[in-house]
Amino acid sequence: MAEKPRLYYFNGRGLMESIRWLLAAAGVEFEEVFLETREQFLKLLEDGSLLFQQVPLVEIDGMKLTQSRAILSYLAAKYNLYGKDLKETALINMYTNGISDLMVLIMAHFFKPPEEKEKEIKFILEKAKNRYFPVFEKVLKNPGQDYLVGNKFSWADIHLLEVVLMVEELCATALSEFPLLQAFKTRISNIPTIKKFLQPGSQRKPPPDDHYVTTVRKILQF
Numbered sequence: 001m002a003e004k005p006r007l008y009y010f011n012g013r014g015l016m017e018s019i020r021w022l023l024a025a026a027g028v029e030f031e032e033v034f035l036e037t038r039e040q041f042l043k044l045l046e047d048g049s050l051l052f053q054q055v056p057l058v059e060i061d062g063m064k065l066t067q068s069r070a071i072l073s074y075l076a077a078k079y080n081l082y083g084k085d086l087k088e089t090a091l092i093n094m095y096t097n098g099i100s101d102l103m104v105l106i107m108a109h110f111f112k113p114p115e116e117k118e119k120e121i122k123f124i125l126e127k128a129k130n131r132y133f134p135v136f137e138k139v140l141k142n143p144g145q146d147y148l149v150g151n152k153f154s155w156a157d158i159h160l161l162e163v164v165l166m167v168e169e170l171c172a173t174a175l176s177e178f179p180l181l182q183a184f185k186t187r188i189s190n191i192p193t194i195k196k197f198l199q200p201g202s203q204r205k206p207p208p209d210d211h212y213v214t215t216v217r218k219i220l221q222f
Helices: 014-025 038-046 068-078 086-109 114-139 155-170 179-189 192-197 210-220
Strands: 006-009 031-034 057-060 063-066
Touching: 006 014, 014 068, 014 086, 014 155, 014 192, 038 210, 057 068, 063 068, 068 086, 086 114, 086 155, 114 155, 114 179, 155 179, 179 192
Parallel strands: 006 031
Antiparallel strands: 006 057, 057 063
16 A cells, blocks of 8 residues: 655645645545654755755655645646646646635735735735636636536646635635636535545644744744
8 A cells, every 4th residue: 555645844724735635635645744843844954855945845656745836736647637638737737826826825914914914815805806716707607617627627626616715714705706606616615525625623724823823934934
């Protein structure tokens, strides 16, 4: 039996959360090693495990993979979530790259000074509603389009559901103007592996809190 993938990251979302989502959606069990001290991070550096001196780090198939995009691409291909041909793969890359841009805005706002957070949330919601969500509402208008690419479940669907839920954590009514995205959210959330991941007690992480932010700053010294 192959060993479970092992994920090295902080005990929180960040860049690792999309990797957790992808593995969970594929029905793959994984182990986690949480970085809680600066010494743990330095040990990984000294061991040569962090190619670009950054986490996330995923040990899988005898490899030590860093760079979240490379990890996600590998997992999507390994678990048949990357389209049936180069054209579909290109669409998945295009959609997930766009989604990631919105995700990064959301992730970054937790590290902003308190006095800037309200303004930052308004900016994120404006971008979500005017730049990103309309794209996917339009894609889902195609007849019989239950999924974003090739009418088959893919990494793009997983990534979109993840960011939709992140935005809804900031504003519960964020999807009010996007009925097709609302239906998409319900449909994808009910896929058995994803439904399981969304249940309490799963390896899905909650929104970052002050403890998470403090821990990350301490370990990375920024």
